[in-house]
Amino acid sequence: MAEVRYEAASRLYPGSEIPAVNELNLDITDGELLVLVGPSGSGKSTALRMLAGLETVTSGSVHINDVDVTLKPPQDRDIAMVFQNYALYPSMTVAENMGFALKQAKVPKEKRNELVREAARILDLEPYLDRKPKNLSGGQRQRVAMGRAIVREPQVFLMDEPLSNLDAKLRVQTRTELADLQARLGVTTVYVTHDQVEAMTMGDRVAVLKDGKLQQVDRPRTLYSRPANRFVAGFIGSPAMNLVEVDRQKGGFSLGGVDVPLNDETTAAVAAASGSSMTVGVRPEHLALGSSGLAGKVTVVEELGSESYVHVSVSHQGSDEVLVVRSGGETDIERGDTVHIGFNGPMHVFGTDGERLGS
């Protein structure tokens, strides 16, 4: 039973100008799997390590279960962490690795063995208990690292890109297993990844970081359907949302010479915002190829089997913009074809400062 709370928590590394984590406010509820996602260098690991007690909090505070742990050392926080490179103790066997924390806590040997065996059973590690980490495959090592975390039954699991050293197929398989295990154990988990697909598929909620600042935290679906700003819009979703810089027009905007209207609410929001330009975002599945609409030339066709993504170059405000359009599988569209694009879904409008104005 644990809740985690960051209160305006910042980390400024000595010698750097801007904080790696900047006034982070985040509430994580009991049993939740919260994913921290963001591009490289956005401060995800730093935020996680602040919660672990491995990184000094320069200002603000971190709470676990309403207890201020900002100044507590890692061993007093009752947390377990899974590292990207697993950090298994090379001189110890799998069983010793998994039982190490229990041994430190002076759990009697009998009890310890029992807990280790139980964790090994959950993770299919029973045949490997007497092996050294160096004699395990990457996937097995990953599971040992997980096992080391779960035997302790900690308040909070912290995971820093625990799947990034696995090959693509195993990664996909493991991420569902991991999310399932977390849900069964019901232990509050903070999970760091730079892979937005991983974030979207695993997270109960996802927090998007950029340059140390929290951009948005919400359920995956909301993040996808109502991105709070231009950055989140472009970061979440694969392939990425089409984002085009357009000039304001009364009641809408013009894209490649085609006038597109906006609803009244959004129009009002646009009118109230400062700046003269705005950004319009449309997801590839909300564009369709048809016989009329915005004309353009096909530059690339990505065939994925069940669907395809057609990259169309359109002329907009004197330069070429590439729009990605989702189309059916087994398409006969080819590079060089001239096609027409229509809108068949929501559009997202972002102001000059990147903030969402409406859709």
Next chain:
Amino acid sequence: MAIFTRAPKAEPILGQNRLVANLLGLLTWFIGLLFFFPLFWLVLNGFKEESVANASPTLIFDPTLDRFREVTEANAGLLSFAEAFGNSFWIVLISTIFVMILAVPAAYALAIRPMRKWRDVLFFFISTKFLPIVGIIMPIWIIARDLNLLGTRTVLVVLYTAMNLPLAVWMLRSFFAEVPKELIEAAQIDGCSLLGQLRQVILPIVAPGLAATALLCVIFAWNEFFFAIQLNPTGASTIPVWVNSQQKFQGQFLAGLSAASVLATLPVVVAGWAAQKRMIRGLAMGAIK
């Protein structure tokens, strides 16, 4: 440490490069043998009669163990082989233990929890080796005399500890620096105390490094001659001083001296050879895997 990296497997070499490679190989063997030859000759001489050793060089002779017997015989009033060996053994052992006890925490601090200006600290350690020992032997001698330590084993233990400490700190630091930071953090999170982290997590990983460092300290202390002859030339002295005492002012002593030299060299060669294989295997092993 560069000295202990595993040699890459030789790739087959094709065409013109092959000739060059063969020539280089030949040259290497030649140089190697050139270096080895004096040692070889020394060992041979140890098995000769004095008259044969001092005559024109020959490979054909009746080998004898008499020289070894003579040099190891105890002579009243002189430093005997057995005494010197015992002295060397204890002085080397105790000084090396002291060095390791002092160097491990220092290296830990420098590598794992570096403070500001740790590089300067490291430089200070190694800079103590810049001083020519000849230049400081006088004050050391006076201090030793005033402390009544002249002619004792204690003075050599102290000096050998001081002599090897910078090197050990320097070496151990580089081994400690290779311990992945995450391992220590994982141990911290697992609730391991500082001493526990050192004992249970770090030391098993750096064990080959510890062994390599200790071995070097043993070798340097075993071989040390200058301090020993200056501060402790008598009954409590070490093997190098004993070897030196085999030079006679009269008569022939080349074969005897050779035999003594072989005896002095043997322990170091054996220790080095035994430790080498294990250390290389240990050091080549990736810690994080």
